[in-house]
Amino acid sequence: MPLNTKSASRDRIYIQNYNFRSKPLSLQVITVPTATSQPPAGLIVTLHGWGANAEDVASLLPLINLPDYQFVLPNAPFPYAYSPVGRAWYDLRVENMYEGLPESRQLLTDFLESLESTTGVPLSRTILSGFSQGGAMTLDVGSKLPLAGLVVMSGYLHPDALTADKSGIPPTLITHGKYDEVVPLNAALKARETLKSLGVAVEYHEFDMGHEIHPETLEVLRNFVVNTIS
Numbered sequence: 001m002p003l004n005t006k007s008a009s010r011d012r013i014y015i016q017n018y019n020f021r022s023k024p025l026s027l028q029v030i031t032v033p034t035a036t037s038q039p040p041a042g043l044i045v046t047l048h049g050w051g052a053n054a055e056d057v058a059s060l061l062p063l064i065n066l067p068d069y070q071f072v073l074p075n076a077p078f079p080y081a082y083s084p085v086g087r088a089w090y091d092l093r094v095e096n097m098y099e100g101l102p103e104s105r106q107l108l109t110d111f112l113e114s115l116e117s118t119t120g121v122p123l124s125r126t127i128l129s130g131f132s133q134g135g136a137m138t139l140d141v142g143s144k145l146p147l148a149g150l151v152v153m154s155g156y157l158h159p160d161a162l163t164a165d166k167s168g169i170p171p172t173l174i175t176h177g178k179y180d181e182v183v184p185l186n187a188a189l190k191a192r193e194t195l196k197s198l199g200v201a202v203e204y205h206e207f208d209m210g211h212e213i214h215p216e217t218l219e220v221l222r223n224f225v226v227n228t229i230s
Contacts, residue, residue: 025077025107030054035067042148042229043121045072045112047134049154051086057131063218066225070119076134077107089137098158101140108141123147125229129221130155131213132183139191143169149228151221154180154211156187162194171201173224175217182211 034040044066046057054073061071078100080086081093089108090100116122127149130138135155142150143162150172162169172195176188185206195202205220 025103027077027107027111028054028075029111030058030071030073030075032058032061032071032073034070038068040070040119040121041068041125042225043070043072043115043119043126044225045074045115045126045128047074047089047108047128047130047137048076048087049130049132049134050088050092051080051083052131053085053087060213060218063215064222066222069225070121072115072119074108074111077104089133092133096159101158104137105141108137109145112141112145112147127151127225127228129153132211136161139172146170149173149224151175151224152188152191153213153217153221154183154188155191156183157191157194162198169195169198169200171203171228173203173205173221175205175207175220177209177211178206179209180211 048054048057054075057073076087076089078088078090080088081091088100089104090098112123112126112128115126123146126147128138128142128145128147129151130136131153132155135152136158138150138152139155140158140161146168147170149170152172152174154176155174174188174192176183176185178185188204188206192202192204203224207214207216
């Protein structure tokens, strides 16, 4: 349960602050309810990339066209060094250091495990998705929870995220741009092959794009959600 909650209504968007285990880190979360009065068919949690924020993700929701689903969009807990409005799941300024990853990993795990009590939607009907650094966090944290599925857009694997003893990893959708200059396509291929070697059901798509999210990507995401949560 959230220890400190502040809600504000803005076009059916609600902003809440979540603190866990009395730690100094917290998550500010944008919640977008369904467009109907019915209980949500499922929950979609989407993690933004390095230097972006939850507002960026919220701007894409009209293109996804899933009115029966509730969206939960967390802001990463760390500030972004190059912009006052950007957030980060961990520091990427020093290659392969991932400073802050253990803290974000635990915070996000705690948050996801709290969602059933706050939304009424079980993890078995929850999709965890993310773009770029958010995609890496999706693979890392989502592989350890009984979620309905994972969506990794232009993401990558943390070095220690998946090991051979992992079992029960949710079905995973991977999308990536063929011309991605930030996270090379090889990162997606590595993630796909690693997951397949662990027996995970993987759906994989490449697009003629760079490090970005195209409408075609969102259409694939939509179909994956509908087919996964029936």
